[in-house]
Amino acid sequence: MSAEHYAEEQQNEVDILQSIYPTEFVQESTDPYRFSLTIAVDDADDIRPCTLQLTIEYTPTYPDELPVFEIALSDEGNDAPITDLDAELSDDDIDHLTQRTRETGEESLGMAMVFAMASNLKEAAIERLAKKTADLKRIKDERIQKEIEAEQAKFIGTQVTRESFLEWKQRFEAEMMDMARLAAEAEERQGAKRAAAAAGSMAAGAKKDSRLTGRQLFEQDKSLAMSDSRFITDGDVSVDASAFAMAQQDE
Structure with missing residues (x-):
C-alpha cells in the first residue's frame, strides 16, 4: 500500500470519528494525525462515573499497524462526592485497560480500529468499576454482618x-x-x-483476786492493830486487838 493510500485511509477515519464524537474529538496535529477522544464512563447505575481520555497518533503505515495510543484519567466529571461504595480507577486499572485496548487493536489490524478501541475501552472500564464496586459492597455487607452477629452474641452467650x-x-x-x-x-x-x-482476761482476773482485803491484812498482821495504841489518851479504852482477832477466828 502506498503512502498516499495510508494517508487517505487515515483521513477517512478522522472524518468519521469527528462525526461520531462531535464534542469529544480534539485534533492536535495532522502530520502525523494526532487527536484525543474524551470517553465518559457513566452508562451504569451501580458505578461512580468517570472520564477517560484516549490519545491516538497514527503511524505512517496505520491501519496495518497499531497506532501509538495512551489512556489517562480526566478530571472532567469526577468531582462528585465519594462514598464508601464508590470505586475509582487506579494506575493498575489503567494498565489493565491499556492492555485490553491493545488487544482490541491487534484484532482489527488492516482496517480502521480507533472506534473499536474507544468502544471496548469504555466497556472494559465499566466492567472494571462494576467489579470493584461489587467488591466494596461485599466487604461492607460482611462487616455489617459481623457487627450484627457480635451484637447478637451478647444476648445469646x-x-x-x-x-x-x-x-x-x-x-x-x-x-x-x-x-x-x-x-x-x-x-x-x-x-x-x-x-x-x-x-489476757484470765490473767487480769487472777491478779485482781490475789490482792488481800483490808480485813485480811488486819488479821494477818496484828501489828497493824497495835500501831494505833500510841494515840490513846487518858480515859480511852484500850482494845485488845489480839483478842478481837481470836474471837473472829472462833466465829
Missing part, C-alpha cells in the same frame, strides 16, 4: 460443649477450694485472737 463445661467445672472447683482455704485461715486467725483475749 457462648454455646456450652462437654469440653467447655469440664473446663469450667475444674476452674469452679479450684476457686471453691481456694475460698474454703482462705475462710479456714481467717477463722483460725480469729480463733487465735479470741484465745489470746481470753487468756
